[in-house]
Amino acid sequence: MLWLLKSRERKAVFAMMKEAKRRGVEIDELKNVLTPEEFAALLPPEKPKFKGRIPDVTRWGLPADGEVSAKEYWTDTEILAVQESTARGEWEGAAALLASTQGNWARRDQVTGALGEAAAKDDEWLRAWRKARPGDPGAALVNAASLVDVAWEVRSSLQAKHVTQEQFAAFFRVLEQAEDAVHEAAGLAPEDPTPWVTALTIAMGRQYENDQYRKVWAELVARDPRHRGAHSRALQYWCAKWFGSNELMWEFAETAAAESPNLAPLLLVAAHEAEFQDVPAWREPQVSGALDGILALLDGEDYPEKRGDRAYLAKALVENGRFDEAVEQFRHLGTRADGGVWSYSGDPRGEFLATRYAACAGATRV
Incomplete structure (x- = not known):
């Protein structure tokens, strides 16, 4: 009943009912006919997430609120150029870029993901590549990644209760193909861990039991035991919201961090996942004790994955009362609120701004 909803939710429902009537569609169909921007415009603004007097963040040399955007931000000129060429139906640039990543497995995973996403939208160029070079391991790799993207596009990002049986059937069918x-x-490039990174995503989609998943994981770590992208995916699998528990998640994150300093940011991701399950974790010793090492790890030049880690670090520093250091991380982040840590509430920009306010409110003014 509408009266059971909170005020903001009631207002949103009434706005959607009115818009559905105006467009002559059922309210359940409305999201399919509106752009994300149009849908967002129907929602009344949320109350400020930051409690207290909002500071003028520009006094700390930070960009004004109006400049902040949650839009995904790519700075990789090589990937951007190849995405443009594949949109024209050309495959040679994609093949050359992917071939150049051989042995640099983190880069290969990143390029594979970008090419898979492009092929999921239009695979004409990929089909031309496979026809021109039968048995090319790079083309096979992109084909697998693209099928995973297609599967999730079929399923949609909606909660399971809103996904139809037909969508689920098609989702699992495409994942089998993937x-x-x-x-x-994997058969064309036995030494390459990248197919097994993709296999981890498929294992989550196909709802592998823990022992099944560990078999896929064993194939990955046999080829690259410290693969960061694979560890990020696996941490999600071991979360309580998927197929693990808080205990298994922490066991995985702590083991990884002990094996390599480069994997220590997983502790911050685990803390955020725990907090999202209403389990306080930001000030736990395994998190607070890792902050100095992660600060040192993230010092220097930025790149997309590092920006995501930096967002988690900014959040962790605020939660641990280290406000001056948090402000410094926000200086690095600039206007970019596209980190995963901000997105859980559904309002990434709002979360970014609220955490930035808290950092400045507690920091020493410079």
């Missing part, structure tokens, strides 16, 4: 494609790619 799994076959992963095995093809």
Whole structure:
């Protein structure tokens, strides 16, 4: 009943009912006919997430609120150029870029993901590549990644209760095809861990039991035991919201961090996941004790994955009362609120701004 909803939710429902009537559609169909911007415009603004007097962040040399954007931000000129060429139906640039990543597995995973996403939208160029170079391991790798993207596009990002049986059936069917494609790619390049990174995503989608998942994980770590992208994916699997628990998640994150300083940011991700399950974690010793090492790790030049870690670090520093250091992380982040830590509430820009306010409110003014 509408009276059971909170005020903001009631206002949103009434606005959507009115818009659905205006467009002559059912309210359940409204999201399919509106752009994300139009849908967002129907929602009344949320109350400020920051409690207290909002500071003028520009006094700390930070960009004004109006400049902040949650839009995904790419600075990789090589990937951007290849995405443009594949949109024209050209495959040679994609093949050359992917071939150049051989042995640099983190980069190979990043390029594969970008090319898979492009092929999921239009695979004409990928089909031309596979026809021109039968048995090319790079083309097979991109094919597997693209099928995973297609599967999730079919399923949609909605909660399971809003996904139809037909969508789920198609989702699992395409994931089976993706799994076959992963095995093809792995067979063409036995030393490459990248197909097994894709296999981890498929395992989550196909709802592998823990022992099944560990078999896929074993294939990955046999090829690259400290693969950061794979560890990020696996941490999600071991979360309580997927197929693990808080205990298994922490065990995984702490083991990884002990094996390599480069994997220590996983502790911050685990803390955020725990907090999202209403389990206080930001000030736990394994998190607070890792902050100095993570600060040193993230010092220097930025890149997309590092920006995501920096966002988690900014949040952790605020939660631990280290406000001056948090402000410094926000200087690095600039106007970019596209880190995963901000997105959980559904209002990434709002979360970014609220955390930045808290950092400045507690910091020493410079």
